Amino acid sequence: xxxxxxxxxxxxxxxxxxxxxxxxxxxxxxxxxxxxxxxxxxxxxxxxxxxxxxxxxxxxxxxxxxxxxxxxxxxxxxxxxxxxxxxxxxxxxxxxxxxxxxxxxxxxxxxxxxxxxxxxxxxxxxxxxxxxxxxxxxxxxxxxxxxxxxxxxxxxxxxxxxxxxxxxxxxxxxxxxxxxxxxxxxxxxxxxxxxxxxxxxxxxxxxxxxxxxxxxxxxxxxxxxxxxxxxxxxxxxxxxxxxxxxxxxxxxxxxxxxxxxxxxxxxxxxxxxxxxxxxxxxxxxxxxxxxxxxxxxxxxxxxxxxxxxxxxxxxxxxxxxxxxxxxxxxxxxxxxxxxxxxxxxxxxxxxxxxxxxxxxxxxxxxxxxxxxxxxxxxxxxxx
Numbered sequence: 052x053x054x055x056x057x058x059x060x061x062x063x064x065x066x067x068x069x070x071x072x073x074x075x076x077x078x079x080x081x082x083x084x085x086x087x088x089x090x091x092x093x094x095x096x097x098x099x100x101x102x103x104x105x106x107x108x109x110x111x112x113x114x115x116x117x118x119x120x121x122x123x124x125x126x127x128x129x130x131x132x133x134x135x136x137x138x139x140x141x142x143x144x145x146x147x148x149x150x151x152x153x154x155x156x157x158x159x160x161x162x163x164x165x166x167x168x169x170x171x172x173x174x175x176x177x178x179x180x181x182x183x184x185x186x187x188x189x190x191x192x193x194x195x196x197x198x199x200x201x202x203x204x205x206x207x208x209x210x211x212x213x214x215x216x217x218x219x220x221x222x223x224x225x226x227x228x229x230x231x232x233x234x235x236x237x238x239x240x241x242x243x244x245x246x247x248x249x250x251x252x253x254x255x256x257x258x259x260x261x262x263x264x265x266x267x268x269x270x271x272x273x274x275x276x277x278x279x280x281x282x283x284x285x286x287x288x289x290x291x292x293x294x295x296x297x298x299x300x301x302x303x304x305x306x307x308x309x310x311x312x313x314x315x316x317x318x319x320x321x322x323x324x325x326x327x328x329x330x331x332x333x334x335x336x337x338x339x340x341x342x343x344x345x346x347x348x349x350x351x352x353x354x355x356x357x358x359x360x361x362x363x364x365x366x367x368x369x370x371x372x373x374x375x376x377x378x379x380x381x382x383x384x385x386x387x388x389x390x391x392x393x394x395x396x397x398x399x400x401x402x403x404x405x406x407x408x409x410x411x412x413x414x415x416x417x418x419x420x421x422x423x424x425x426x427x428x429x430x431x432x433x434x
Contacts, residue, residue: 087132088379090150092143093160100145115140161229162216166208181206193248222278227285230298235281241312249274259305259314259346261287291354294367301349308333309346316344360418362425370420373399384414 107119116139120126129140132148140148173181173189181189183204192198198206198214222232239250242258250258251274260280267283268275275283288298307323308316321330321344336344336352357363362370377385377399390401399407399420407415407423415423 087134087147087151090147090154092146092150093153093163095160095163096146096149096153097142099149100142103145103149104142113141115145157220158212158216159219162212162219165215166211169211170208179208181211222281225282225285226289227278227281228288228295228298230295230302231281231284231288232277234302235277235284238280239277247274249276250280257313259309259312260284261347287350289364291350292357292363293350293353294357294364297353297357301346301353304349305346314346316349318342360422362421366421366425366428367417369424370417373420374417382414384416385420386414 104113104115107115109119110116115129117126120129129145129148130138132144132151133140134144134147169191170179170181173185173191175185175188176182186192186195186206192206195206196202198210200210200213222228238258238260239248242250242254244254245251249272255275261283267279267286269279269282270276293301305314305316308320308329310320316333318330321333322328333344336348338348338351374383374385377389379389380386385399387401387404390399390404399415403423404415407419409419409422
């Protein structure tokens with residue numbers, strides 16, 4: 052990732068805020084600029100556009116006119132987002148400008164919301180950064196060095212955003228998804244009795260997690276930290292062939308019925324908070340006949356369903372990327388007209404639509420694409 056995002060905002064003359072960064076994400080190269088139509092606008096982009104209008108819309112007509120921008124470089128970049136070609140930039144067009152810059156830098160709404168959450172919790176004087184006293188009093192971060200990029204003892208929102216984005220990319224490279232990370236944090240918050248943000252053997256014996264945690268104690272300190280636990284959960288999810296939506300569905304079932312968070316759903320817990328019984332749906336999952344449904348039994352059930360569907364996590368993720376790439380109208384399907392304009396050398400081409408379109412409705416769902424990729428993968432493996 053380059054400094055492009057910061058440059059965009061600096062040229063706009065805006066003060067530092069949560070949606071910008073002056074650094075770069077390690078091990079990331081700049082991505083080519085996207086077509087403005089492909090940009091996905093999030094609330095932070097709209098916030099940036101509003102700030103831009105406040106600073107530069109001097110005649111207060113709700114848009115930026117030619118005379119209200121002085122930098123030629125900024126004019127050139129803004130012109131790419133002039134969607135209707137009127138040489139004026141509305142708040143929506145400015146938001147697209149911000150979205151393109153943010154996506155080029157590799158920052159997501161998840162990263163930005165994490166920064167906001169951490170500042171709400173630890174930034175006691177509300178000045179948008181963590182000062183040495185706030186870091187000491189709040190106990191976060193435990194290791195300050197990766198966040199404090201310039202070593203001045205203060206962690207700015209930009210430094211925080213850069214490090215959180217880097218950690219997100221690193222987790223993804225390790226196969227860790229948000230569903231794994233969030234559950235790992237929930238488990239540690241609930242069962243960490245000594246406040247060190249790790250689980251010792253006595254603490255994790257009560258937690259609803261797999262037994263083989265010692266295999267993931269990478270630093271060999273006898274405890275499991277959030278990343279080690281998330282790695283364990285991700286490895287188990289991958290081994291069972293579960294997709295991220297599968298794991299989310301499992302978490303929802305357990306959150307609804309496992310009221311004491313011990314990893315077991317008892318007969319009494321099969322009646323939810325509204326008084327509705329799910330005994331008929333849950334008891335068939337009790338394969339060992341002990342009268343309770345364990346986390347493992349729910350996961351194994353979903354694993355069997357996934358095998359019946361005929362594709363694995365890798366196929367599903369590839370299918371999701373394809374929908375993101377080709378689905379221009381955001382219908383969550385790829386339609387014929389969208390494939391007609393696709394590069395014939397890509398993953399999906401018009402020629403394969405008939406083979407992949409299982410329900411013959413003229414468009415491809417994520418599931419249909421995942422099944423197609425799975426079939427192609429199996430053919431290649433057989434060669």
